Amino acid sequence: MNMKSLATFAVFLALGVSAFAKGPVPRPAGTLDFVDANGKHFNLSSYKGKVVVIQFLLTTCPHCQAMSSTVLTKMQNQLGPRGLQVVGVAYNAAEKPDGKSANDAVREYASKYAANFPVGYISTDDTQNRTAILAFMGYSVVEQPRLGFPQVVVVDKKGVVRAQSEAQGTAELQQEASLTQLVEGLLNEGAASSAKKAPAVTAATKKQ
Secondary structure, eight states, rough: OOOHHHHHHHHHHHHHHHHHOOOOEEEEOOOOEEEEEEEEEEEEEGGSSSSEEEEEEOOTTTTHHHHIIIHHHHHHHGGGGGGGEEEEEEEGGGOGGGOOHHHHHHHHHHHOOOSOOOEEEEOSSSSHHHHHHHHTTOOOTTTTTOOOOEEEEEEOOTSSSEEOOOOOOOOOHHSSHHHHHHHHHHHTTTTTHHHHHHHHHHHHHOOO
């Protein structure tokens, strides 16, 4: 292989790694603290015992908007009572799209597309915000993958990341049917064993 071919291969390999990189799964979920447009703080640890679907989004992204308003809003309504919590975290919070502040951009996004789940950002400093999100997703500082949005991370009741988008996005995690099936499976985990441990209620038991 000549030098030109080697160079071409190296570029292709680099693009491939960037395009299809994904943080290790399963893994313990790290710290994720974020604040909404009203200054209310949220943290992932407070949702332990729930299945959490995290949508990392761009406030100006039509695909993110559509997923929030159709798929995730519906899932929160239907599966929230069973233990699902959806959250949205803006990746571009500090960019001030269309001249809006971070709070204005997030507030507008939440009111239009995510009325029943919290949406916020980690930091108004763009670099800190993105670095924190990439670290949570399991990427090292040197990787810096090119991300496609929305990015989806699913955390189980014990605080373990069970599914995550590849860098350029994962269609299955953006589609209602497949994401709902995954979440329902995680919601049902432990239910069977709990039922087996529960003592049977009989007529004799009731009389005592």
